[in-house]
Amino acid sequence: MAKFLVLARGTGTAYANRSPQEMQQVVQRYMAWTAGLRDAGRMIHAERLQSDGRVVRGTGAKMAVTDGPFAESKEILGGFWLLEAASYEEVQGFLKDHPHLDVGSLEVRQIHDMG
Amino acid sequence: MKFHEVVRAQDPAAPSEVEALVEHLFRHSAGQMVSRLARWLGSARLDLAEEAVQDALVRALQTWPFGGVPAEPRAWLFQVAKHRALDLIRRDVALRGKLDGLDGAADHFPEADVRDAALDDDELAMMFMCCHPSLPHAGRIALTLKTVGGFGVGEIAAAFLAEPDAIAQRLVRAKRQIREQEIAIEIPRPDELGARLESVRDVLYLLFNEGYAAHGGENLVRAELCGEAIRLAGILSRNPATDVPAVHALLALMLLQASRLPARVDDAGDLLLLSEQDRARWDHGLIAEGLSHLELAASGNEVTAYHVEAAIAAAHAVAHDQASTDWTGIVRLYDDLLALKPSPVVELNRAIALAMTDGPGAGIAAIARIEADPTLARYYLLPAALGGLWLEAGDAGRAAVCYREALTRPCSAPERRFLEKQLARCGRR
Numbered sequence: 001m002a003k004f005l006v007l008a009r010g011t012g013t014a015y016a017n018r019s020p021q022e023m024q025q026v027v028q029r030y031m032a033w034t035a036g037l038r039d040a041g042r043m044i045h046a047e048r049l050q051s052d053g054r055v056v057r058g059t060g061a062k063m064a065v066t067d068g069p070f071a072e073s074k075e076i077l078g079g080f081w082l083l084e085a086a087s088y089e090e091v092q093g094f095l096k097d098h099p100h101l102d103v104g105s106l107e108v109r110q111i112h113d114m115g
Numbered sequence: 116m117k118f119h120e121v122v123r124a125q126d127p128a129a130p131s132e133v134e135a136l137v138e139h140l141f142r143h144s145a146g147q148m149v150s151r152l153a154r155w156l157g158s159a160r161l162d163l164a165e166e167a168v169q170d171a172l173v174r175a176l177q178t179w180p181f182g183g184v185p186a187e188p189r190a191w192l193f194q195v196a197k198h199r200a201l202d203l204i205r206r207d208v209a210l211r212g213k214l215d216g217l218d219g220a221a222d223h224f225p226e227a228d229v230r231d232a233a234l235d236d237d238e239l240a241m242m243f244m245c246c247h248p249s250l251p252h253a254g255r256i257a258l259t260l261k262t263v264g265g266f267g268v269g270e271i272a273a274a275f276l277a278e279p280d281a282i283a284q285r286l287v288r289a290k291r292q293i294r295e296q297e298i299a300i301e302i303p304r305p306d307e308l309g310a311r312l313e314s315v316r317d318v319l320y321l322l323f324n325e326g327y328a329a330h331g332g333e334n335l336v337r338a339e340l341c342g343e344a345i346r347l348a349g350i351l352s353r354n355p356a357t358d359v360p361a362v363h364a365l366l367a368l369m370l371l372q373a374s375r376l377p378a379r380v381d382d383a384g385d386l387l388l389l390s391e392q393d394r395a396r397w398d399h400g401l402i403a404e405g406l407s408h409l410e411l412a413a414s415g416n417e418v419t420a421y422h423v424e425a426a427i428a429a430a431h432a433v434a435h436d437q438a439s440t441d442w443t444g445i446v447r448l449y450d451d452l453l454a455l456k457p458s459p460v461v462e463l464n465r466a467i468a469l470a471m472t473d474g475p476g477a478g479i480a481a482i483a484r485i486e487a488d489p490t491l492a493r494y495y496l497l498p499a500a501l502g503g504l505w506l507e508a509g510d511a512g513r514a515a516v517c518y519r520e521a522l523t524r525p526c527s528a529p530e531r532r533f534l535e536k537q538l539a540r541c542g543r544r
Binding site: 008011013015016018019020021022023024026027028030034046047048069078079080081099111 | 137139140141142144145169170172173175176178179180181182183184265266267268269270394
């Protein structure tokens with residue numbers, strides 16, 4: 001088994017005009033997806049990221065810190081899930097019908113195994 | 116802001132969170148939060164309250180998928196909505212430089228008391244605002260569904276077979292009127308409570324009927340109207356200010372009617388006649404609840420149309436089958452109802468009951484007296500009922516004419532299928 005990081009881009013603002021009932025249905029789809037992987041022992045960790053952040057460049061006296069990243073809302077990193085899977089193919093299977101794909105994209109990265 | 120303490124993400128390995136989301140949590144919380152915030156901010160800031168609540172729900176949607184559902188989801192939503200409202204007020208102040216009497220608002224912001232009794236009180240006050248007699252009827256209904264019910268514009272439009280733009284316009288106009296007339300979000304003073312409460316009851320009954328009439332599994336939003344009307348009437352019945360016999364009568368009526376919903380359609384989603392329904396599928400919990408509210412309704416001297424209609428519904432609910440139903444009593448109750456609220460629709464129902472005691476001919480004769488009534492010109496149930504009576508009288512030809520006429524009038528898809536099925540029956544005779 002290897003570890004995979006699933007990064008969710010797009011922050012769900014597309015749902016701003018939906019009704020409360022519709023929004024709850026979306027939340028429930030996410031929860032069901034998470035619960036499925038957790039119950040299968042594949043979910044290691046998950047966090048939401050705040051949409052603001054800092055970008056740091058340069059060293060010593062040249063170090064510059066700017067507010068950011070100010071990507072387009074569909075590019076903003078909304079959060080991540082850390083999963084356990086046998087392969088990219090298996091992760092792709094997990095992501096089929098993932099509710100996030102309705103409004104944003106998912107980036108999958110395998111964690112490099114030092115062993 | 117220290118609400119990150121409440122917002123704190125749950126361990127994703129915690130036990131199942133899917134079940135933690137109560138059915139309609141978002142919709143009901145939205146109604147409760149808008150009521151709470153708008154009551155505090157004043158009816159002129161209803162839009163701001165709605166925006167804050169919508170933002171809180173979006174925040175939940177962005178956060179919960181990763182962090183899990185918080186231990187107290189409703190308290191979480193309230194806390195976020197409250198802070199968002201304060202942000203929006205500050206934005207308003209920065210833009211326009213005025214507080215409109217909201218100085219130090221943050222200091223006396225209501226605590227997020229999410230106990231039912233406190234929320235009930237807010238929703239009740241909001242219902243009185245939405246159903247204010249000076250607002251147009253359509254506006255009252257749309258506003259009640261939007262602000263107290265937590266329904267979206269699209270859902271309200273679907274329930275009333277209207278265009279979303281038309282509903283949105285209705286809401287804008289009603290809110291403007293509320294601002295201009297300074298209609299407050301409060302429980303009315305005792306001297307005006309009676310008339311105001313009547314308006315609230317009528318709106319709830321309309322909501323219920325709208326949902327009940329079209330319940331056929333094809334339009335779930337409409338079915339939800341019944342549940343929402345019952346929920347709101349329940350709030351009225353629990354509050355000492357509005358706990359009057361007529362409220363219990365209305366609640367009894369809705370519960371008894373709703374008890375039949377599970378049996379009204381067959382497995383294919385087709386409508387069933389009362390005589391064809393499997394009475395074991397009636398919701399006996401709702402019947403018991405309805406009968407106990409009917410008992411509470413009997414205290415006091417006032418007899419409203421809701422009392423009589425609830426008594427009719429009860430007569431059906433307690434009968435084991437069509438044959439042992441007290442039809443004579445039901446005809447008499449319809450007479451009482453006609454005395455209280457003369458209407459051709461009630462006449463039609465009385466005629467159907469009369470046919471059960473005196474035979475189809477008596478029913479047909481009674482319907483003949485109201486057939487030309489212009490208010491029934493587009494009412495499909497009149498020719499449909501007549502068709503049923505002609506079938507029973509053995510005249511399939513006349514029955515077919517009636518069902519064909521019924522099919523030219525507006526009705527829902529399940530109703531249409533029902534009429535087509537009946538028409539096919541005529542042909543087989």
